[in-house]
Amino acid sequence: MLNRIWRLINVPDFPSESPADAEWTRRARLISRFGLLGSVFGVAYAMFYMLIGHKWGALIIVVCSSCFGATSLMMRRKESVDPAGHFLTLVLTFGFTALCFVEGGLRGHAIAWLVSIPLFALLMLGQKAAKLWSVIAFLAAGVVVALDVVGVQLPVMYDAKWNSIVSAAGYLGLIVFMFILGLIFETSRTQAFAKMQGALAELAAANERLVHLNNEKNEFLGIAAHDLKNPLTVIVGCAEMIGMANSQGQIDKLVASISSAATRMRTLITDLLDVNAIEEGTFTSHIGPCDIGALVERSAENNQPAATRKSIAIRIGASENVWAKADAAATLQILDNLLSNALKYSPPNTTVHVHTLPERDSILVSVRDEGPGINEADQKKLFQKFTRLSARPTGGESSTGLGLAIVKRLAEAMSGGIQCYSAPGGGSTFTLRLPTCPAPPPVLAPATWSRHPALESQVN
Numbered sequence: 001m002l003n004r005i006w007r008l009i010n011v012p013d014f015p016s017e018s019p020a021d022a023e024w025t026r027r028a029r030l031i032s033r034f035g036l037l038g039s040v041f042g043v044a045y046a047m048f049y050m051l052i053g054h055k056w057g058a059l060i061i062v063v064c065s066s067c068f069g070a071t072s073l074m075m076r077r078k079e080s081v082d083p084a085g086h087f088l089t090l091v092l093t094f095g096f097t098a099l100c101f102v103e104g105g106l107r108g109h110a111i112a113w114l115v116s117i118p119l120f121a122l123l124m125l126g127q128k129a130a131k132l133w134s135v136i137a138f139l140a141a142g143v144v145v146a147l148d149v150v151g152v153q154l155p156v157m158y159d160a161k162w163n164s165i166v167s168a169a170g171y172l173g174l175i176v177f178m179f180i181l182g183l184i185f186e187t188s189r190t191q192a193f194a195k196m197q198g199a200l201a202e203l204a205a206a207n208e209r210l211v212h213l214n215n216e217k218n219e220f221l222g223i224a225a226h227d228l229k230n231p232l233t234v235i236v237g238c239a240e241m242i243g244m245a246n247s248q249g250q251i252d253k254l255v256a257s258i259s260s261a262a263t264r265m266r267t268l269i270t271d272l273l274d275v276n277a278i279e280e281g282t283f284t285s286h287i288g289p290c291d292i293g294a295l296v297e298r299s300a301e302n303n304q305p306a307a308t309r310k311s312i313a314i315r316i317g318a319s320e321n322v323w324a325k326a327d328a329a330a331t332l333q334i335l336d337n338l339l340s341n342a343l344k345y346s347p348p349n350t351t352v353h354v355h356t357l358p359e360r361d362s363i364l365v366s367v368r369d370e371g372p373g374i375n376e377a378d379q380k381k382l383f384q385k386f387t388r389l390s391a392r393p394t395g396g397e398s399s400t401g402l403g404l405a406i407v408k409r410l411a412e413a414m415s416g417g418i419q420c421y422s423a424p425g426g427g428s429t430f431t432l433r434l435p436t437c438p439a440p441p442p443v444l445a446p447a448t449w450s451r452h453p454a455l456e457s458q459v460n
Contacts, residue, residue, distance in 0.1 A: 026192040028081045031124050033184045035071035035088060041177055042068060048169060054158035056102045064095035085124040089133050093117050097140045105144045105154035109170025114141050116178070123185050228268065231261035274333075274406050285327040285413055289437045292356050292363055293318040295328065299335035300354065303343060310348045310394070314339070317355040324363040325437035326414045334410055334418075335365065337403045338430045342369035344393045345428070362416075363436050368429040374422040382420055383408040407432075 042065030049058035068091065075084040096117070099110035114137060121133035147154060158166065238254040238261075245251045300314045307314050324331070342352045350370040357364040371394070374382065385405040404418075411418045415435050422428035 024081065026188045027085070027124065027126075028075060029191075030185060030188045031075065031081055031085050031088060032072045033188075034120075034124060034181065035068040035084075037177070037180055037184065038068040038088075038092075039065045041173065045169070045173070049158070052158055052162045052166070054102075054162075054166070056157045057099060060095055060098045060102070064091050067091040082125065082129075085121075086129065088124065089117065089121050089129075092120060093133070093137060093140055097144070100144045101154055102157040103154075103166070104156040106148045107154075108156070109167050109174070111141060111144060112171060112174055114144075116174070119178075120181075123181070228265055231265045234258070234261040268402075272402065274402075285330055287325060287327055287414065289440045290324050290326045290328045290331055290434075292322045292324050292331070292365060292434075293320065295332050295335055296354055296356060296365065299332060299339050302336055303339040306340065306343050307352070310343065310346070312343055312346055312348065313351045315351055315353050317353065319356050319358055321439055322356050322358050322363055323437045323439045324434040326416065326434045327410075330410045330414060331432075331434065334407050334432055335367075337407050338367040338432070341403060341430075342367050342371070342428075345369060345371040347371065347394045358436065361436055363434050365432040365434075366429055367432075368427060370427045373424045373426050374420065374428050375424050379420060379422065383418070 042061045046058045046061045046065065049055075049061065068088065071084050071088050074087060075081060093114070096110050096114035100108060100114060103110050105111065117137035118130055118134040122130035125133070144154070156163070235258050238258045242251055242254050245254060296316060296318055300316055304314065339352065339354070346352060346369045352370075353366075353368040355364075355366045355368075357366070383404050385402055408418050411432060411434070417433045419431045419433070420428060421431070
């Protein structure tokens with residue numbers, strides 16, 4: 001309810017010199033709202049005093065209320081909360097002291113407002129400033145008390161018949177004012193605490209990301225030390241042995257080993273560059289109509305040598321005229337990766353099945369193998385970078401742990417997705433989902449002109 005009142009009255013903005021300082025913001029908001037609260041109470045009391053003929057009291061309150069309203073303007077101009085807080089406390093001290101001198105001193109209610117000055121200063125300015133204003137308020141109240149002690153009766157500048165009502169209005173108003181002030185303080189404190197909790201949560205999340213990145217860095221260094229060092233060792237060793245080879249057959253075998261090792265290194269480096277480009281947002285896709293059937297056939301051709309080496313059959317069940325809205329090169333890379341993984345983890349003399357299925361708004365491409373399957377623990381980390389599964393390739397093939405992470409990111413970059421369905425001992429099925437796209441119109445070949453045989457004979 002209180003916040004709704006602030007919005008309706010349009011509390012002036014306070015300066016934003018240091019938006020990251022939650023305490024600074026809390027105090028600025030507290031002073032601004034305190035000034036508004038003082039202005040609202042001042043208007044009410046000034047009207048009441050005018051009705052009972054208490055002109056001096058109304059004048060003092062009008063002057064103080066005007067100063068209250070200028071507090072936020074001062075904060076904006078000075079770009080600091082301390083001058084505004086001190087000014088507001090000074091106005092309160094002056095106002096309540098002046099009211100004591102026109103409302104009978106200790107016999108009036110203004111002395112109760114005066115003794116609350118240290119609390120106002122503590123809430124708005126902090127402990128150090130509150131000590132100073134406690135001394136000032138003590139001295140101001142001490143003057144009023146001393147005058148009464150020595151027998152000086154301060155005047156009551158309104159009709160005595162209103163004395164009970166004025167006192168009641170003063171004391172009851174003080175109760176309401178202190179309650180609202182406490183509510184403002186608690187609201188500001190709660191908001192500041194919530195922001196601090198949010199900042200701590202963000203910091204914790206950032207620390208978790210840093211830990212994750214550090215783990216990935218360690219994984220990368222491990223791969224660089226193992227998966228790059230081993231192929232380099234093969235390349236260097238085979239290169240040294242070429243000079244000692246006695247036959248062309250031995251040379252061909254060494255060259256094949258060098259080529260295989262270099263290919264492994266190139267695949268790893270390509271995967272690292274791909275995943276880095278995707279995560280940094282530098283991956284550029286060229287979305288357009290893609291013939292999924294043709295891409296499936298091409299991917300099967302690309303992976304046929306690996307399938308032949310392990311005596312694995314690739315069976316394709318593709319629907320006709322299936323088109324997706326995707327990047328052809330990225331889609332082919334996804335299919336190559338899925339087929340390569342299926343062959344890698346399938347035992348010899350099995351079959352890998354590739355199917356395409358059109359749906360209402362998407363195209364599905366599933367790659368199913370007859371391998372050992374993936375357990376539940378591995379499925380939870382399946383599409384993370386540098387993931388090494390408990391299942392191992394059946395032909396000694398290498399695995400960087402990046403392929404499926406790249407597949408997931410590429411699919412999502414094309415507004416698609418990738419899912420895995422697997423159970424230990426039951427093989428694995430990876431399903432790629434891409435947005436559907438109508439087939440483009442056929443491209444007509446340019447017309448060619450030729451003479452009719454009959455006309456040709458007439459010409460001759």
